[in-house]
Amino acid sequence: MEKPVTVGVAGAGRALELHMEGLSRFSGIPVRLKTVYARRQEQLDEAQLRWGFEQTTTNFDDLIDDPEIDIIDICTPPYLHVVEAEKALRAGKHVICEKPLSGYFGVPGDERPIGKKVSKRIMYERLIENMETLRKVVAQSDAMFMYAENFVYAPAVLKAAELVRAKGSKILYIKGEESLKGSSSHVAGEWDKTGGGTFMRTGSHPLAAAIWLKQQEGLARGEVIEVESVIADMSQITPTLTDYEHRHIAAHPNDVEDMGTVVVRFTDGSIANLVACDTLLGGSKNVMELYCNDAAINCNLTMSNVMSTYFLDEDCLEGVSLSEMLPAKTGWNNPFLADEILRGYTDEMHDFMSAVYYGHEPKAGFDLAYKTTQVIYAAYLSAEEDRRIYI
Numbered sequence: 001m002e003k004p005v006t007v008g009v010a011g012a013g014r015a016l017e018l019h020m021e022g023l024s025r026f027s028g029i030p031v032r033l034k035t036v037y038a039r040r041q042e043q044l045d046e047a048q049l050r051w052g053f054e055q056t057t058t059n060f061d062d063l064i065d066d067p068e069i070d071i072i073d074i075c076t077p078p079y080l081h082v083v084e085a086e087k088a089l090r091a092g093k094h095v096i097c098e099k100p101l102s103g104y105f106g107v108p109g110d111e112r113p114i115g116k117k118v119s120k121r122i123m124y125e126r127l128i129e130n131m132e133t134l135r136k137v138v139a140q141s142d143a144m145f146m147y148a149e150n151f152v153y154a155p156a157v158l159k160a161a162e163l164v165r166a167k168g169s170k171i172l173y174i175k176g177e178e179s180l181k182g183s184s185s186h187v188a189g190e191w192d193k194t195g196g197g198t199f200m201r202t203g204s205h206p207l208a209a210a211i212w213l214k215q216q217e218g219l220a221r222g223e224v225i226e227v228e229s230v231i232a233d234m235s236q237i238t239p240t241l242t243d244y245e246h247r248h249i250a251a252h253p254n255d256v257e258d259m260g261t262v263v264v265r266f267t268d269g270s271i272a273n274l275v276a277c278d279t280l281l282g283g284s285k286n287v288m289e290l291y292c293n294d295a296a297i298n299c300n301l302t303m304s305n306v307m308s309t310y311f312l313d314e315d316c317l318e319g320v321s322l323s324e325m326l327p328a329k330t331g332w333n334n335p336f337l338a339d340e341i342l343r344g345y346t347d348e349m350h351d352f353m354s355a356v357y358y359g360h361e362p363k364a365g366f367d368l369a370y371k372t373t374q375v376i377y378a379a380y381l382s383a384e385e386d387r388r389i390y391i
Helices: 014-023 041-051 061-065 078-090 120-140 155-167 198-221 345-359 366-385
Strands: 005-010 031-037 055-057 071-074 094-098 145-148 171-179 227-235 259-266 271-277 285-292 296-302 309-311 331-333
Touching: 005 345, 014 031, 014 041, 014 094, 014 345, 031 041, 031 061, 041 055, 061 078, 071 078, 071 345, 078 094, 078 120, 094 345, 120 366, 145 345, 145 366, 155 198, 155 285, 155 296, 171 198, 198 227, 198 259, 198 271, 198 285, 198 366, 227 366, 259 366
Parallel strands: 005 031, 005 071, 031 055, 071 094, 094 145, 171 271
Antiparallel strands: 171 285, 227 259, 259 271, 285 296, 309 331
16 A cells, blocks of 8 residues: 555544554554544544544444545444444455454343343354354455454564464463453443453453464464363352452452353363453453473563552542552552553554555454354353363
């Protein structure tokens, strides 16, 4: 391309903020932020003022119908992802899709709440049907589908992949985790809004990174390494707390899990153990550990110890952000520095803009999005039926 990559964004919430922070950190590829879409005008006004979009709209079709827009960045809630991605691809637009790709959000006639009343087998089967339909649209389109999985683009994970490829290492065991004290979203506890609980919201990150790292190993070694099976345990623990015991935890699950452990077995016999919970105090924990035949590699995305602060009070710090999910700035803290870089958003958005501008495939595409979501729902099925699920 010779002209700027012109971007339209669907959604004006937290995902938009993360993607725009990532975009703001690199140069070299001309990017034009043309239109942002959302349902609430107050959100749109704030997004336009902060990020410099040329215009706003409350009609998603305005993104579809604009011949100048090259990419539609889907930052809406998960239940809209597949519908919006399909419309965009059919219109010839490249798609960036925030995680997760999809989920089960209920159909007319479902008994409520669906997380407790609808079997996970039905959810799994409907999800696969839904994603297979989108797979056909992706295959038929000349446009690219780019999966916004920031763990894959975190500098530490990218370096780990580089080392594994260079040495031809065998990854024997992976430990991955993203945990925090709960979500700030008021709908995070409702299955019909989020498609799952903490493992859907946060466990999807280390899971996708584990799948991608094993793919990188396979490419270096001339092997095809796939997910063979999954076994999982999901639980809801915070409702057992008294109001006083619950005072520091933000999780309020209705019909979703607030903790999950998933063990993935790959076709080469290696294993990944992935953990996500809404019961971790002290900030957001994002880690990947690789046990290789010739190396040990630890990736600590957060919390880093690049900087430490100690405050006795929070005077004059109201508008200053130190760390995600910490309730106070007093005492000792490890501030997040260049968080959008360390957690992968900058390299992610650079890869996507570069893919469209120069015409190369992105690191994270539809197959990773599909496989990650499939494994998550296989894990939900495993936990409900108390058995191993083969992919």
